[in-house]
Amino acid sequence: MTALARHRRLSAAWASGPGWKGWFSTVNHSDVGRMFLVTAFFYFLVGGILAMLIRAQLATPHSAFAGPGIYSQIFTMHGTIMMFLFAIPAIEGMAIYLLPKMLGTRDLAYPRLTAYGYWCYFFGGAMLLVSLLFGIAPDGGWFMYPPLTGRIHSPGINTDFWLIGITFVEISAICAAVEFTVSILKYRAPGMSLARMPIFAWYMLVVSLMILTGFPPLILGSILLELERAFGMPFFQVELGGDSLLWQHLFWLFGHPEVYIIFLPAAGVVSTVLPVMASTTLIGYRWVVAAAVALAILSFGLWVHHMFTTGIPHMGLAFFSAASTLVAVPTAVQVFAWIGTMWKGTPRLHLPMLHILGFFVTFVIGGLTGVMVAVVPFDWQVHDTAFVTAHLHYVLFGGFVFPILAGIYYWLPLASGRRRFFRLGNVAFALIFIGFHVTFLAMHWVGLMGQRRRISTYAPEDGWTAINLISSVGGFVLAFGLVIVLIEIVLHLVVPRRSRRNPWGAGTLEWAVPMPPPAYNFASLPRVTSREPLADDPDLGVRLARGEGYLGDARGGLRETLMVDIATGEPEQHVVYPANTRLPLVMAAVTGVFFLSLLLKLYWLTPLALAGVAVLGWRWVWQLGSDTDLGCQPVGHGLALASASETDRPPGWWGSAFLLVANATLFGSLLFGYAFLWTVAPGWPPAAFMEPSLLVLVAAPAGAALAVAGIALAVRRNRIGGDPTAALLAALAGALCLAGAFALLLAGAPHPTGHAYGATLWVLGCYGLVHALLVALMLAFLLARQRAGYVSRSRRAELAIVPVWTGYLAVVTALILAAVYLPGFAA
Amino acid sequence: MLDPAGPAAHSIARLWWVMLIGSTAIFALVMLLLALAWRPARAGATEAAAERTWIMGLGLAFPVAVLLVLLGYGLWLGERLLPRAGPDVARVAAVARQWSWTFSYDEAPGRTTDGVLHIPAGRPVDVAITTRDVIHSFWVPRLAGKLDAIPGHVNVLRIEADTPGSYAGLSAEFSGHGYEDHSFTVIAHAPDDWQAFLEDGQ
Amino acid sequence: MSDLLRILVSPAAWLACFSAIYGLSGIVCAAGPGAAVADGSGPRMVLVIAFLLAVLLQVGLLALVWSARFGAEPGLVRVVSRISAVTGLVATVWTLFPVLAASACL
Known part of the structure; x- marks a missing residue:
């Protein structure tokens, strides 16, 4: 087979549908990655316009440009959009686009999930955009502190848009995080051991694990606040046993890791691009990996430094002040590793390098002011002033926007196959760099002079007029520079001027892909023997196109790839991906109906939407697998591997495991909230504790035990060739019994609107009920698959996934029962 | 805060200048190292x-040394x-609400003032801060750092003015559309005036 | 997965101990105003003992990660897991030493 014939056959299997209609059904990572990036940069534009409005408002004293009401919406939405609708999705888009190419594989682990994540982002973002257009946008600040955002002080729908829209958008972050984690660990080129992984993949692995554990606290907080607003469950109302500080803890438990979730991928870009720009390799690769891990975990111990002024005792502040200074150490390790890399090589001043220099200047200043605000007494002064606004822009613009622009200019030739024609980029960089520093250096100073954040006007006698005007002028210069970047990218895509392959002389695998990349990335998968395969063998791309790697024969119009062992990267399983489908779009739309029903308080629609999601989810999983035994599949080089559906650790098992990490964090945050209210909120203990119910105490453990034992027995029966039906039925009965027990528990609980205690019990009970029903649905699905002939002695993968969920359910049941009943026993 | 008028604000301003000088030196060092990367082969x-x-x-060694010193200084x-x-x-x-402040005085029970806090100059003053509605923050930039007013909690902030005079106070936590005008004044009295103020209302 | 565990265990244990001791300091103060202000008082001792236990745990993990039996094979993971283990120990001492010095309830 010639390379061209192979290309045609692979394209037939992998290409998305023709024309714009293809966007709705594509599940290909290159397509979805680009869709993410385009949408994210659209929101960057919207957020940027809002920033310009803020600067226009603050340019002069007593400005009548926008009243305080509109101004609150503007700054709330500026922060919200930049964080949730620009930064995180831009990272997702970039990683979705690049990771499979860098890892030497053909797609991410769950192509339909990629698309579902995108559509959730699309619809959730649209919700917020609509609120902005109609002037009913959230206006409580991007941090949404109750009680200001509670029902009494914010009766309008504005806050609901935030809580519901952002939760919807966060689904896409969780999806992407599960996907990246599994893809990086299990979907790599043969031979790519952990030590041979591109550094960007390490960063993204760390970031994905952070998203899985960092986002759930905010999702929980949003759920609780929305429950308070919609149904009067008083989690944050102090007079009914709640505490507004609980929100701050949950928000910053998310909010601080979030900053590093944004910074670390950008650091990954720097670690990738900078060595290429210096024609060398990164020094201290293993130290940089260790620094990224350390930074990630340390960043979870910093959240209280956003709360230094809330009256926490000095010892508590000292813990977090110490942790906040410590986090500068792994950051310094990375910065000096990069500078050392430049010393080692011979740096060239291409456009990506210019932006990396911009990053160094800006981010180092941001890091230094960050250490300043980590010092408690100084923070007491500058907290909630423009100084902090300036600091965070130095960190986020310096630590994110500059590296992302470097990355865009670096990878643009790969994505388009073209060279830059108009040399606008250097002018744009100069404008951005100068504009940025003028804007935000000035802002530091005016903050030190006492200008608070989020004020819409100030008086001439405050003496801030000149500084604010300078800051505004700088802001508009910055915006102008960014517009030129946009123009240049559009021109780049319009003017055809072919680029040669691997124009920067990089060593990583994404440059072995044809330019622009075909939908399947690699005509055959490479065997990797070092960290820079392309540096060892510059003709690798040609050899792969000739089919000299794995899976080069493009069999049967299937989307094939390999799963590998985590540590060694040796091939383990043969995976066939699902093809184009509109299911993700429809599923996201129905998920959107669920969120919309909550937003508009059309509660009759909510169960219908949930049922719709369940039906579509059923279909989603049903499309996978096979009704005949496939046996081992030849993958090239004389190797034959088991199909994913005929293993004990199929892709779904890995996905479930990491999804449950996020889920467990959500549950853990709920238990934390319970303990926090108990010890800190003034209105505790409640008037009476719930009396333990004997029936629940018998039925719940019995049901959980039956479910766990039933599914274990089913797996064993199937393994020895027996019929698992009876055991599955028993497990189903167990799950339903458990669901009944949770319903009983809820029926006997104190009214959820009377006291935060009752409200917390109600959420705990519902959490258990939902999970019991979910496991029941999975068991019913297994029974249906078994009857339809999708399960056999060798096709055991689906049976292997459900025990993970039943086991989780059993653990959660025990914890819920303890949390609900132990206080009653003790009393 | 760059124009301190009390012991707390003085020491924080000094902290700022120390950190500014240190940071500038570190920044210059990093930039120098960066520039030297362009030396010829x-x-x-x-x-x-x-x-x-x-x-x-x-x-590792460099930031650890700097940060330990800074952390120790900050905690002390x-x-x-x-x-x-x-x-x-x-x-x-001090009791905050949207958008006003009410102050009361332990030394003059029953006495309250709205929008103006009277304190004795040259003596440490502990302000017990809380709120009737949403979260606010008590901040007199020239005297000390800020502390939040949280529903259901009472936070205590130490302030002190060196000399008699009038000092601007602000609420520094976003609290809705009256936020920017949510301010108050602190008047520090000389001992005699303070005594007169305390007795005035009785 | 065991490689990931080797890398993550020490810093994750730091995070758990750090949060737990922060929570403990809150509970100690909630028990009574001024309970832990005086040095050498009972509540302060509780915090100090918790701190020492956390340090001990980190030393144990460090020994495990370094050991031939539970440590990683030579290569990247071994180096990274050892750096992580030291990070966990340093972070525990660095971030929790205020139990020895700072005012617990003011």
């Missing part, structure tokens, strides 16, 4: 030597600014 160090210099030395200073009990501490209470 030079003899390459080995990977191990580069790791020792750049990572062990500059990446923080301890000194805490509202510890003392013989001449005056105690007042």
Whole structure:
């Protein structure tokens, strides 16, 4: 087979549908990655316009440009959009686009999930955009502190848009995080051991694990606040046993890791691009990996430094002040590793390098002011002033926007196959760099002079007029520079001027892909023997196109790839991906109906939407697998591997495991909230504790035990060739019994609107009920698959996934029962 | 806060100037190292030597040393600014609401003032801060740092003015559309005036 | 997965101990105003003992990660896991030493 014939056959299997209609059904990572990036940069534009409005408002004293009401919406939405609708999705888009190419594989682990994540982002973002257009946008600040955002002080729908829209958008972050984690660990080129992984993949692995554990606290907080607003469950109302500080803890438990979730991928870009720009390799690769891990975990111990002024005792502040200074150490390790890399090589001043220099200047200043605000007494002064606004822009613009622009200019030739024609980029960089520093250096100073954040006007006698005007002028210069970047990218895509392959002389695998990349990335998968395969063998791309790697024969119009062992990267399983489908779009739309029903308080629609999601989810999983035994599949080089559906650790098992990490964090945050209210909120203990119910105490453990034992027995029966039906039925009965027990528990609980205690019990009970029903649905699905002939002695993968969920359910049941009943026993 | 008029604000302003000078020096060092990367070709160090210099030395040892000193300074200073009990501490209470402040005085029970907090100059004052509705923050930039007013909690902030005079106070936590005008005034009295103020209302 | 565990265990244990001791300091103060202000008092001792236990745990993990039996094979993971283990120990001492010095309830 010639390379061209192979290309045609692979394209037939992998290409998305023709024309714009293809966007709705594509599940290909290159397509979805680009869709993410385009949408994210659209929101960057919207957020940027809002920033310009803020600067226009603050340019002069007593400005009548926008009243305080509109101004609150503007700054709330500026922060919200930049964080949730620009930064995180831009990272997702970039990683979705690049990771499979860098890892030497053909797609991410769950192509339909990629698309579902995108559509959730699309619809959730649209919700917020609509609120902005109609002037009913959230206006409580991007941090949404109750009680200001509670029902009494914010009766309008504005806050609901935030809580519901952002939760919807966060689904896409969780999806992407599960996907990246599994893809990086299990979907790599043969031979790519952990030590041979591109550094960007390490960063993204760390970031994905952070998203899985960092986002759930905010999702929980949003759920609780929305429950308070919609149904009067008083989690944050102090007079009914709640505490507004609980929100701050949950928000910053998310909010601080979030900053590093944004910074670390950008650091990954720097670690990738900078060595290429210096024609060398990164020094201290293993130290940089260790620094990224350390930074990630340390960043979870910093959240209280956003709360230094809330009256926490000095010892508590000292813990977090110490942790906040410590986090500068792994950051310094990375910065000096990069500078050392430049010393080692011979740096060239291409456009990506210019932006990396911009990053160094800006981010180092941001890091230094960050250490300043980590010092408690100084923070007491500058907290909630423009100084902090300036600091965070130095960190986020310096630590994110500059590296992302470097990355865009670096990878643009790969994505388009073209060279830059108009040399606008250097002018744009100069404008951005100068504009940025003028804007935000000035802002530091005016903050030190006492200008608070989020004020819409100030008086001439405050003496801030000149500084604010300078800051505004700088802001508009910055915006102008960014517009030129946009123009240049559009021109780049319009003017055809072919680029040669691997124009920067990089060593990583994404440059072995044809330019622009075909939908399947690699005509055959490479065997990797070092960290820079392309540096060892510059003709690798040609050899792969000739089919000299794995899976080069493009069999049967299937989307094939390999799963590998985590540590060694040796091939383990043969995976066939699902093809184009509109299911993700429809599923996201129905998920959107669920969120919309909550937003508009059309509660009759909510169960219908949930049922719709369940039906579509059923279909989603049903499309996978096979009704005949496939046996081992030849993958090239004389190797034959088991199909994913005929293993004990199929892709779904890995996905479930990491999804449950996020889920467990959500549950853990709920238990934390319970303990926090108990010890800190003034209105505790409640008037009476719930009396333990004997029936629940018998039925719940019995049901959980039956479910766990039933599914274990089913797996064993199937393994020895027996019929698992009876055991599955028993497990189903167990799950339903458990669901009944949770319903009983809820029926006997104190009214959820009377006291935060009752409200917390109600959420705990519902959490258990939902999970019991979910496991029941999975068991019913297994029974249906078994009857339809999708399960056999060798096709055991689906049976292997459900025990993970039943086991989780059993653990959660025990914890819920303890949390609900132990206080009653003790009393 | 750059124009301090009380002991807490003085020491925080000094902290700022120390940190500004230190940061500028560190920033200059990093920029210098960055610029030197552009020197023409030079003899390459080995990977191990580069790791020792750049990572062990500059990446680990250097920031650890600087940060330990700074952390120690910050904690020592923080301890000194805490509202510890003392013989001449005056105690007042501040209650915030959207968008006003009400102050009361332990030394003059029953006496309240709206929008103006009277304190004795030259004596430490502990302000017990709380709120009737949403979260606010009590901040007199020239006297001390800020502390939040949280529903259901009472936070105590130590402030002190060196000399009699009038000082602007602000609420520094976003609280809705009246936020920017949510301010108050602190008037520090000389001992005689303070006595007169206390007796005035009785 | 065991490689990931080797890398993550020490810093994750730091995070758990750090949060737990922060929570403990809150509970100690909630028990009574001024309970832990005086040095050498009972509540302060509780915090100090918790701190020492956390340090001990980190030393144990460090020994495990360094050991031939539970440590990683030579290569990247071994180096990274050892750096992580030291990070966990340093972070525990660095971030929790205020139990020895700072005012617990002011």
